Structure formats: structure tokens, C-alpha cells
Amino acid sequence: MRLFNTKKPVAARAEGRVEAVAKVTGSGKYAAEYEVKNVCYGVLAVSAVAAGSIKSIDLSKAKQVEGVLDIITHEHKPLVPGMADEAKIKETRFGLPIFHTDKIYFRGQPIALVIADTLENATYAASLIDAEYNTEKANVDFESTHPGVKLSSAGKEKGTLDAWSGAAHIVEAEYNVQAEVHNPMEMHATIAHWTADDKLVLYDKNQGVNNVQRVFARLFNIPPQNIEVSSEFVGGGFGSGLRVWPHALASVMAAKQVKRPVKVVLTRPQMFSLTGYRPAAWQKVKLGADNNGKFVGILHQSKNNTSKYETFSEGITRITRMVYNFDNLKTEQATVPLHLSTPTWMRGPGDCTGAFALECAIDELSHKMQVDPLELRMKNLAVTTDPESGKPWSTNFVNECVEKGAAMINWKERKQVPGTLTDGEWKIGYGMGIGMWGAGRGNASAGISMQKDGTITVKTAMTDIGTGTGTAIQNITHSSTGVAKNKIKIELGHSDFPATGSQGGSTGLSSISGAVSAVCDALKQKLATYALVQKEVYKNAALPDILLSETGVSYKTNNNEFVSYADIWKKNNLTTVDVEASSGPGEERQKYAFCSSAVHFCRVKVNIKTGKVKIDRMVSVADGGRIVNEKPAANQISGAVVGGIGMALMEEQLADKNLGNLVGNDLAGYHFAVNADAPVIEVAFINKTDPNINPSGAKGLGEVGIIGSAAAIANAIFNATGKRLRDLPITPDKVLA
Numbered sequence: 001m002r003l004f005n006t007k008k009p010v011a012a013r014a015e016g017r018v019e020a021v022a023k024v025t026g027s028g029k030y031a032a033e034y035e036v037k038n039v040c041y042g043v044l045a046v047s048a049v050a051a052g053s054i055k056s057i058d059l060s061k062a063k064q065v066e067g068v069l070d071i072i073t074h075e076h077k078p079l080v081p082g083m084a085d086e087a088k089i090k091e092t093r094f095g096l097p098i099f100h101t102d103k104i105y106f107r108g109q110p111i112a113l114v115i116a117d118t119l120e121n122a123t124y125a126a127s128l129i130d131a132e133y134n135t136e137k138a139n140v141d142f143e144s145t146h147p148g149v150k151l152s153s154a155g156k157e158k159g160t161l162d163a164w165s166g167a168a169h170i171v172e173a174e175y176n177v178q179a180e181v182h183n184p185m186e187m188h189a190t191i192a193h194w195t196a197d198d199k200l201v202l203y204d205k206n207q208g209v210n211n212v213q214r215v216f217a218r219l220f221n222i223p224p225q226n227i228e229v230s231s232e233f234v235g236g237g238f239g240s241g242l243r244v245w246p247h248a249l250a251s252v253m254a255a256k257q258v259k260r261p262v263k264v265v266l267t268r269p270q271m272f273s274l275t276g277y278r279p280a281a282w283q284k285v286k287l288g289a290d291n292n293g294k295f296v297g298i299l300h301q302s303k304n305n306t307s308k309y310e311t312f313s314e315g316i317t318r319i320t321r322m323v324y325n326f327d328n329l330k331t332e333q334a335t336v337p338l339h340l341s342t343p344t345w346m347r348g349p350g351d352c353t354g355a356f357a358l359e360c361a362i363d364e365l366s367h368k369m370q371v372d373p374l375e376l377r378m379k380n381l382a383v384t385t386d387p388e389s390g391k392p393w394s395t396n397f398v399n400e401c402v403e404k405g406a407a408m409i410n411w412k413e414r415k416q417v418p419g420t421l422t423d424g425e426w427k428i429g430y431g432m433g434i435g436m437w438g439a440g441r442g443n444a445s446a447g448i449s450m451q452k453d454g455t456i457t458v459k460t461a462m463t464d465i466g467t468g469t470g471t472a473i474q475n476i477t478h479s480s481t482g483v484a485k486n487k488i489k490i491e492l493g494h495s496d497f498p499a500t501g502s503q504g505g506s507t508g509l510s511s512i513s514g515a516v517s518a519v520c521d522a523l524k525q526k527l528a529t530y531a532l533v534q535k536e537v538y539k540n541a542a543l544p545d546i547l548l549s550e551t552g553v554s555y556k557t558n559n560n561e562f563v564s565y566a567d568i569w570k571k572n573n574l575t576t577v578d579v580e581a582s583s584g585p586g587e588e589r590q591k592y593a594f595c596s597s598a599v600h601f602c603r604v605k606v607n608i609k610t611g612k613v614k615i616d617r618m619v620s621v622a623d624g625g626r627i628v629n630e631k632p633a634a635n636q637i638s639g640a641v642v643g644g645i646g647m648a649l650m651e652e653q654l655a656d657k658n659l660g661n662l663v664g665n666d667l668a669g670y671h672f673a674v675n676a677d678a679p680v681i682e683v684a685f686i687n688k689t690d691p692n693i694n695p696s697g698a699k700g701l702g703e704v705g706i707i708g709s710a711a712a713i714a715n716a717i718f719n720a721t722g723k724r725l726r727d728l729p730i731t732p733d734k735v736l737a
Contacts, residue, residue, distance in 0.1 A: 017468060017632070018471050018474050018489075018490045019233070019464065019471075022233070028232070029233060030186055030189075030205070030234070030235055031186075031189040031190065031191065031204055031205040031231065032187075032191070032203075032265045034191060034230075036191055036203070037261075038260050039261040039262070039263050040117055040258065040260050040261070040262055040263070041115070041117070041118060041121075041122045041262070041263050041264075042113045042114065042115050042122060042251055042262050042263065043116075043122040043123050043125070043126040044110045044113055044126065044250065044264070044266075044270065045110070045112040045113070045114065045126040045127075045129040045131075046107075046108045046109060046110055046111060046270070046273075047106070047107055047108060047109040047131070047133070048107065048131070048133075049104055049133045049138070050104070050107040050138035050140065050659070050660025050661070051104060051106075051135065051136040051137065051138035051139075051308075051660065052103075052133045052134045052135040053102045053103050053104060053133065053134045054102040054111060054131055054134075056131065056132045057075070057111065057112060057129065057130070057132075058130040058131070058132075059071050059112070059129060062129050065116070065124055065125040065128065066121060067116045067118055067121035067122075068114060068115070068116045068121060068122070069115045069116060069117065069258050069260075070115045070254075070257055070258050071112055071113065071114050071129075072112065072113040072115070072250070072253060072254055073112045074099050074100065074102050074111075077100075077253060077257070080219050080220065080253065081221045082094065082219035082220065083097050083100040092215070092219055094215065094244070095246070095309065095310045095342055096246050096309060096310070096341070096342070097309075098110055098249055098250055099113070099250070099253065104133065105308045105339060105341075106307065106339050106341045106660070107138075107339075107659070107662075108269075108270065108273035108274070108341070108661070108662070109341070110246055110250060110274070111129075111131055112129050113254055113264070115254050115258055115262060119265075138339040138660040139339055140339050140340055140655040140656070140657060140660050141657045142179075142280040142282075142305045142336055143176075143280075143282075145336055145338065146282050146305075146334075149334045149335075149336050150334060151301055151303070151332035151333065152332060152333065152334060153332060154302075154315075154317050154318075154331040154332055154333040155318075155321055155388070157331075158326065158329040159326075159327050159328030161299060161328070163296075163297065163328045164296040164297030164328050167288030167290060167297065168288075168289065168290050169289045169291075169365060169369050170287065170288040171285075171286070171287050171368055172284070172285070172287075173284070173285060173361060173364060173724075173726055174282065174283065174284045174726065175282075175285070175356060175361075175726045175727070176280075176281070176283075176726065176727040176728065177283075177353050177356060177647070177728045178280055178651070178652035178654065178728060178729065179278060179305070179343070179653040180278040180346060180646075180647060180652070181272055181277045181670060182236075182238040182240040182271075182275065182276070182277065182278075182346055182347075183271070183670065183672060184236025184237055184238060184240060185235045185236050186235025187266050187267070187268065187271055188205045188240070188241070188247060188248075188265075188271065189203075189204075189205050189263070189265040189266065190202060190205070190248040190251040190252075191203040191204075191251070191261060191262070192248075192251040192252040192254070192255040192261065193255055193260075193262075194252075194255050194256055194259070198220075198222045198223075199226045199227075199228075200220070200222070200226065200227045200228070200252065201227075201228045202227065202228065202230070202252070203229075203230050204230070204231055204248055205231060205235075205241060206229075206234070206241045206242075206244070206463070206502075207231075207234065207239075207241035207242050207465055207502045207503045208241075208463065208500075208501060209229040209461050209463065209494065209495045210461055210495060210499045210500065210502075211242075211501075211502050212227075212229045212231075212248075212495075213227045213229055213495050215244040216244070220252075227495070228494075228495055228496065229494070230493060231463050231493045232463070232492060232493040232494065233464075233493070234463055234464070234465040236465065237465045237503075237504070238346055238643075239276070239344060239345035239346045239347055239349060239504060240275045240276055240344065240346070241504075242502055243276065243344055245274055245275050245276075246274060247264050247266055247270075247274060248264075250264055251263070268665075268666050268667060269665045272665035272666075272670070273340075273341045276341070276342065276343055276344025276346070277341075277343050277344070277653060278314075278343065278346035278352075279305045279306065279312065280304065280305045281304045281305075281314065281316055281353045282303045282304075283301065283302045283303075283316065283354070283356075283357040284299075284300075284302075284357075285298065285299070285300050285357050285358060285361040286298065286299040287299075287361045287362065287364075287365050289365060289376075293369065293376050293379045293380075294379060294380065295325065295327075295380045296326075296328060297326060297327065297328035298320060298326050298329055298330070299331075300317045300320040300330075300331045300357070301317070301331070301333070302316035302317050302331075302332070302333045302334075302353075302357075303333065303334045303335070303336055304336065305336045305337075305338050305340065305343065306335040306336065306337055306338070306343060307337065307338070307339075307340055307341055307342040307343075308337050308339055311335055311337075312335065313333060313335050314349055314350040314353060315349070315350035315351075316333060316350045316353045316354040317331035317332070318350055318351055319350070319351040319354040319355050319358060319435075319436060319707070320358050321387060321388045322387065322388060322436050322595065323381065323382065323434055323436045323597075324377075324381060324382055324387070325380055325381075325382045329387075340655060345504065347640060347703060348435070348437070348640070348703040348704070348705075348707040349703075351435070351436070351703065351707045352435075352647070352703075352707045355433060355434070355435055355707045355708045355710075356433075356647075356710050356711045358711075359432075359434060359711030359712070359715070360711050360714055360726065362376060362377060363431065363432075363711070363718065364724065367418075367718075370416065372414075373432060374406055374411060374432060377432075377434060378399060378402060381398055381399055382396075383396050383397075383399050384396070385593075386593030386595070388593075389593050391591065391593040392591075392593070393592065393595060394588070394592035394594050394691070395623070395690040395691075395692075396595055396597065396623070397623040397686045397688055398434065398436065398595075398597040398599065398623060400686050401597055401599040401621040401623055401686060402432075402434070402599050404621045404684055404686070405432075405599045405600070405620070405684070406432075408619045408621070408682060408684065409430070409602075409603060409617060409682075411430065413430070414429075414430035418719050418720065418721060418722035419720065419721060419722045423605065425608050425609050426606065426607055427605070427606045427607075427608055427720040427721050428603065428604070428606075429603070429604050429606065429716045429718065429719030429721065430601070430602070430603050430716055431602045431604070431711075431713060431714065431716030431717070431718070432600065432602070432712050432715060433599075433600050433602075433708035433709060433711030434597065434598075434599050434600075435597060435598045435599070435703075435704045435705075435707030435709070436596070436597045436704065437506055437596050437597075437700065437703040437704045437707060438594065438595055439506070439510060439594035439595050439690070439693060439699040440506065440511075440594070440700065441507060441511050441514070441584070441585045441589075441693060442500075442501035442511040442584065442585070443500075443511070443583070443584035443585075444460070444498075444499075444500040444501060444512045444582065444583060444584065445460065445461075445498030445499050445580060445581065445582040446459065446498050446500075446512065446515040446516050446518070446581060447459045447580040447581075448477075448522075448577075448578070448580075449576050450523065450527075450565075450576060450577040451576060452565055452566060452569040452574070453565070454487055454549075454550045454565050455487050455488075455489065456481070456483055456487065457488075458473055458488065458491070458516065458519070459492075459494075459498060460473070460491075460498055460500055460512055460516075461494060461495055461496075461498060461500050462493070462500040462501075462508060462511075462512050463492055463493040463502075464492050464493070464503065465503050467503065467508060467509070468629055468632025468635070468636070469503065469508050469509055469512065470490040470492055471629050472509050472628045472629050472632065472698075473490055473492075473512065473513075474490055475628050475629050476513055476516045476517060476520075476628065476696055477516060477520055480516070480517055480521070481520050481548045482547055482548045482549060483548050483550070484550055487550055498515070498582070500512060500515070504702075505700070505703070506596060506700025506701060506704070507700055508700070508702075509628065509696070509698055510693060510696075510698060510700050511694075513696035513698055514583030515581060515582055515583040517583070517695035518581035518583045518695075522579040522580070522581045523548075523577070523579050524546040524548060524553075525543065525546070526577060527553050528546050530568045530574070531553045531563040533571050533572060534567060534571060535555075535561045537555050537561045538555065538561070538563075541555060544556065551565060552566075552568070583694070583695070588692045588693070594692075594693050596622070596623060596624050596625070596699040596700050596701060596703070596704045597622065597623045597704055598620055598621065598622040598623070598701075598705060599620070599621050599622075600618070600619070600620045600641065600644070600709045600711075600712040601618070601619040601712060602615065602617070602618050602619075602709075602713050602715075602716040603616045603617040603618075603716060604716040604717055605720070606721050610732060610736075611731075611732030611733065611734075611735035611736040612732055612735075613649055613713075613717060613732070615677070615713065616679065617679055617682070618641055618645075618678070618681050618682065618709075619681075619682045619684075620637050620638075620641055620681060620682070620683050620705065620709070621683075621684045621685070621686070622637055622684075622685055622705070623688070624686075624698065624700065624701040625689055625697050625698045626687065626688070626690070626697035626698045628698050630685070633701055634683040634685075636701045636702055637681065637701060637704075637705040638683055638705070639705065640702065640704075640705025640706040641678070641681045641705055641706065642673050642678045642681070643672075643673070643705075644708075644709025644710045645677055645678050645709070645710075645713065646671075646672040646677075646729075647706070647709075648709070648713040648714060648729060648730060649713065649731070650671040650677075650729050651671065651729055652671075652728075653665075653670065714726075714730060717735070723735065
């Protein structure tokens with residue numbers, strides 16, 4: 001039984017996104033906006049030091065504030081079974097043992113949660129909490145620490161380093177990327193409500209309600225079905241919603257403590273330290289080619305920071321094993337523990353960082369060889385076979401992306417000699433970068449409930465984080481059944497609905513599309529079974545021959561065999577027709593490798609007096625299989641490219657080396673790309689169906705829009721100025737230095 005009193009779904013319009021009206025009118029509820037009877041508010045107090053332990057906490061002033069119900073600390077809390085000891089903590093894989101340790105791992109770590117009758121009272125009381133610490137020397141300096149951390153193998157080595165030590169052309173360089181923060185518009189929030197000792201209701205901002213179920217089931221040793229999670233609307237995630245974060249557990253603990261629903265909403269500064277980030281990274285690439293431009297070998301090394309309490313490895317060198325053919329290849333990686341919170345996946349995780357170094361190194365090699373970087377890439381693309389697995393690509397049209405994008409941006413205008421093109425005090429340059437991502441597919445389920453008037457509601461636990469998944473589901477349902485779009489409703493993001501994986505890693509549509517196709521087939525088959533009561537022709541009807549309309553079922557080869565829904569409902573004594581189906585990867589994964597790709601082309605203008613970089617044009621061409629809905633698909637690419645502009649030119653989360661605190665942990669101090677920083681992104685698709693990946697033929701697009709885009713910008717800056725800048729972000733001071 002659903003415990004939520006949510007707004008009933010509204011019939012979707014034929015044009016536009018299915019959730020558009022709810023979002024723009026405010027009727028769509030986000031995690032913190034649900035009205036829950038008798039709710040109280042939790043506000044976190046956080047550590048003022050970056051390393052050490054809590055010596056004492058003075059709560060006396062906070063407790064005097066009117067409306068304070070309780071204050072949770074490591075000394076006063078409901079015990080979470082999954083955090084009873086270190087072995088259990090590791091077993092749950094939760095991460096920070098919030099309120100179950102006196103150790104301080106980073107500045108901004110929660111040390112107390114004030115629970116009060118109003119947000120204002122809780123906020124004021126939290127500001128009055130004083131703590132004394134046994135301080136230790138904190139280390140937040142990635143740059144000076146990583147040289148002492150040893151590298152280890154990251155994947156199988158191919159060939160040897162010695163085999164290409166005498167290559168005709170070799171480049172070797174180091175590249176650095178500063179940490180970046182997701183900064184979605186909606187802050188992370190959780191409303192927790194224990195309806196019984198072993199039954200929990202959660203309204204939570206996340207990218208996968210079934211994942212939240214599983215995590216809390218482990219933590220509290222209760223069945224997952226006893227935990228009800230809603231995340232219908234999500235105001236941006238970019239990967240930050242793929243984990244269950246400490247504030248969510250804090251709200252659940254608080255609700256158990258005070259026996260009332262508790263709402264916890266993070267502040268913007270807390271978002272910087274409590275919901276992950278793209279870690280800082282160091283890379284070194286050594287790349288060689290023969291006189292014909294064939295790559296003969298590569299060594300790609302990487303390190304990224306992690307926290308002291310948990311290891312997070314980005315997999316930065318993975319992309320080097322995907323895009324090009326190398327007879328000799330070696331990749332290595334390491335993590336660098338610091339007194340910072342744990343990083344997490346951020347759009348294009350690992351590959352986005354890795355592509356920056358790889359694609360810049362290729363550009364450097366092309367300059368050294370005095371050949372067109374486009375031609376050098378085209379000679380070495382692995383377009384038929386996955387270099388890592390040896391399996392044939394199911395489809396891989398990255399070469400067509402290169403050709404189409406080059407024509408769109410008029411690549412022939414690029415000059416091989418840097419600094420040749422000028423416009424007054426502006427230098428003009430062209431650059432390119434290739435992005436690739438493994439096109440995954442997971443298990444997913446969907447359900448359909450049909451009414452007598454022909455209206456159908458498709459339900460699935462998968463969320464739509466702004467990617468247009470709901471609209472894509474509507475499109476697939478329409479094409480699979482023939483039912484008009486205005487008769488198709490979509491309900492998403494609730495754990496009572498058929499289970500799916502999380503909306504992340506560019507697997508959302510690829511996974512759910514198969515389930516939607518399967519449940520549409522199940523609906524047609526079930527209606528045919530009911531129609532058999534009146535028409536014998538439906539006895540062994542093949543699925544392609546069963547046609548649905550707004551009013552009934554018909555047989556493809558004999559339209560006179562029409563049976564109305566009204567008759568089906570009456571003859572079979574029905575209230576609704578309900579079906580559910582599941583889908584997932586199969587033998588095709590053993591036969592083929594799968595990838596999505598994008599090629600980014602950039603033309604920049606660089607001011608020789610101010611160092612300002614202006615993105616004059618940005619062209620991105622993607623191979624995402626069949627494009628189910630072009631508008632949301634183009635939005636996915638253009639939005640990701642804007643993220644790449646931020647990565648290339650402005651985003652950096654710094655930490656004070658002496659105090660351990662984050663610098664610029666708000667939207668005033670942390671700079672990211674806005675409309676004024678980006679041109680209209682010119683997006684195009686190859687739009688060729690992948691026949692093996694899933695029934696829809698669609699491959700994920702969310703990641704490849706950013707992978708390679710920062711490299712394209714950096715390479716364009718070099719082409720404009722002749723200055724090779726290997727450290728991101730490329731700010732005006734670096735351009736002028």
C-alpha cells in the first residue's frame with residue numbers, strides 16, 4: 001500500500017516533456033517540498049577542524065533554544081545496527097560512520113544534528129553548539145602529497161614499454177585537473193518517517209530509489225520492502241545522487257529518536273563537503289607514433305584524491321583502453337588519501353578527466369609531427385573492435401562523428417601553425433577532442449495499468465533527473481502500442497513501482513527501454529487474450545498483428561475483427577488491466593562490446609591583452625544509437641558541453657592548506673559556466689540504431705557530452721596562442737603568464 005498522498009498523474013500532452021507542466025507550475029514536488037504531518041526539522045552542526053577527534057561537545061546553549069526537541073551526537077543517538085562495529089561499517093559500504101565515531105576526518109564533518117519544531121529554531125540552536133577537539137595535523141594538499149604515492153597497475157598491459165622506446169615521435173607531459181563540485185540547483189534533502197519499528201518512509205533526493213532501499217535495509221537489518229522511497233522529481237544530480245549520503249542517515253536516526261518525521265535539507269556550503277565531488281587528479285601521458293602516424297605505444301598514469309575513511313578511485317585511465325588502437329599499452333593509477341570528504345562520480349566520471357590528458361597528448365603529438373590532429377586520430381581509431389576485450393563493437397560510428405563535426409565547424413579553416421588567425425586583439429584557434437563511454441544496460445522492470453477508456457499509465461521506479469526519461473518512455477510506449485500520446489501517463493521514482501537500477505552512468509534509457517517494450521508486448525498479449533472471448537482470430541495472434549487504438553483492439557490482417565475496450569471490460573468483468581515485465585542484458589554482451597561516442601570541435605578567441613578566452617563556436621556530434629527523442633537528447637549533449645566549458649576555464653574547488661577548509665564553498669565563490677560563457681551548442685547525431693544493445697536501439701548520451709570537451713577547448717587555445725596549458729582550469733592569468 002502506498003503511504004504517499006501524491007498528486008495523481010496528469011495525461012501527457014502530445015508535444016513537450018511529460019513532466020513539463022508539473023515542473024513549471026510547481027505542482028511537481030521535490031524531496032523537501034512534500035507535506036508530512038507533524039514534521040520537525042533537523043540542522044547539522046559541523047566540525048571546525050579538519051583532523052583529530054572530538055574532546056567534548058557543549059550542547060547547553062543549544063538546548064535552551066525554544067522548540068528544540070533533541071540533539072543527536074556520537075554520545076547520544078539511536079544505534080544503527082550496520083554501524084555497530086568497523087566490520088559492519090565495511091559490510092554496509094556506507095562510508096562516513098556519522099555519529100558513530102569521535103574521529104574527525106575533514107572540516108565540515110557533521111558532529112551533531114539539532115532537531116526542532118521549526119527550521120529557524122533548529123538553525124539557531126545548531127549555531128550555538130561548541131566543541132573542543134584533540135587536533136591533529138591535517139593534510140589537504142593533493143599537489144605536494146601525490147608524488148610520494150606509488151602507482152599500481154590499472155588493467156592488463158599490452159606489449160612492453162621497451163618495444164616503442166625508439167619510436168620516431170614521442171611526447172611526454174603531465175596534466176592536472178582541480179576538484180570540481182556538482183552544484184545541482186536542488187539541494188540534497190531527506191524527509192524520514194518511521195511508521196512502525198521496522199517500517200520506514202523516505203522522501204529523498206536521489207538518482208535511484210531502489211538503491212536507497214537496499215542501503216537502509218543493510219544499515220537497519222530490515223527487509224527492503226519495508227522501506228518506501230519517493231524521488232519523483234530531482235532538480236539535477238550529475239552523479240551526486242548516486243549514493244546515500246550522511247545527512248540522509250542522520251534524518252532517519254533523528255526520526256527514530258524523536259518518533260516524528262524529520263526533514264533535513266543541506267545548505268549550499270554543506271553541499272560542497274557532504275555530497276561528493278570530482279576529485280583532483282594528476283596524470284602523466286607518454287605517447288609514441290611512427291613516421292606514418294600510427295600509434296605505437298602509450299603509458300598513461302593517474303592519481304586522484306580520496307578521503308581518509310574511504311577509497312574512491314575514478315578509473316581515469318579507462319578511456320585510454322577504448323578509443324584508439326595501441327600495440328603497446330600500459331596504464332597505472334593510485335589514490336591519495338587526504339583530510340577531505342569522499343569524492344564521487346561526477347558526469348563522465350574518470351573518462352572525462354582521462355580524456356583531457358589523452359586528447360591533449362594526441363594534439364601535442366600532432367603538432368610535433370606537423371600533421372593535422374584530425375587526420376592523426378582518424379588513422380588510429382578503433383572503429384571495428386574494442387581494443388580492451390577484443391570483441392567487435394556492436395556499432396561504433398565515432399569516425400562518422402569526426403567527419404560530420406569537421407564539416408559543421410569548417411575545420412579546413414584551421415591553420416597548422418598556432419597564432420596564425422587573428423581578429424584585432426583576439427587570436428583565433430580550433431581544437432577537437434573525442435569522448436567515448438561504455439554503453440551499459442542493466443536489469444529493469446516496468447508496469448502498465450490500463451483503464452476502460454483506453455488510458456494507460458506506465459510505472460517504473462526509475463527517476464528522471466532531467467534527462468527526459470519520462471518523455472522517452474512515452475515515445476516508446478506510443479510506438480510499441482499505437483496508443484496516442486495524450487492517452488499515455490507516466491509515473492516514476494517510487495519504490496512501490498517495478499524495480500530498476502539507478503539513473504546514472506548513461507544506462508537509464510538503455511535499461512528501461514527494454515522493460516517498456518516488454519511490458520507493451522505484455523499488454524497487447526493480455527488484451528488479445530481477453531478479445532479471444534469474442535473473436536477466435538486472436539487465439540494465436542502474433543504480437544506484430546495486434547494493434548491498439550484509443551478505443552479498442554484490432555487484428556492487423558483483418559480490421560473487421562475489432563473489439564472495443566468497453567466490450568473487453570464488460571465481457572471479462574474488469575476494472576483495470578495490469579501487466580508487468582522485466583528486461584535486461586543477455587547473450588549479446590558476450591558477443592559484442594558496446595560504446596557511445598561524441599566528437600567535440602571548438603573555435604575560441606583569446607584576447608592577447610586580458611587573457612580572456614571566449615568560446616566562439618562549439619560543435620558536438622554524437623553516436624547514441626537511435627535517438628528516441630531529439631530535443632532531450634540534444635539538451636543532454638549541450639548541457640554536458642557547458643559543464644566541459646566550466647571544467648576547462650573556471651571550475652576549481654580549492655582547500656586552504658593551513659586550515660583544511662574549502663575555499664569558495666558557495667555559488668559566489670565557486671565559478672562555473674553560465675549562459676554568458678557558452679555559445680549556442682551546435683549538436684548533431686549520427687542516429688543509427690544499435691541492433692543489439694536493447695529493443696529501442698538507443699545508447700546512453702549523458703556522459704559523452706562532456707568527455708573530451710575540455711580537451712577540445714585546451715587544444716583550441718593552443719592553436720590560437722601557441723601556449724600549451726596542461727593544468728585545468730585555464731584562467732586568464734595562466735594564458736598571460
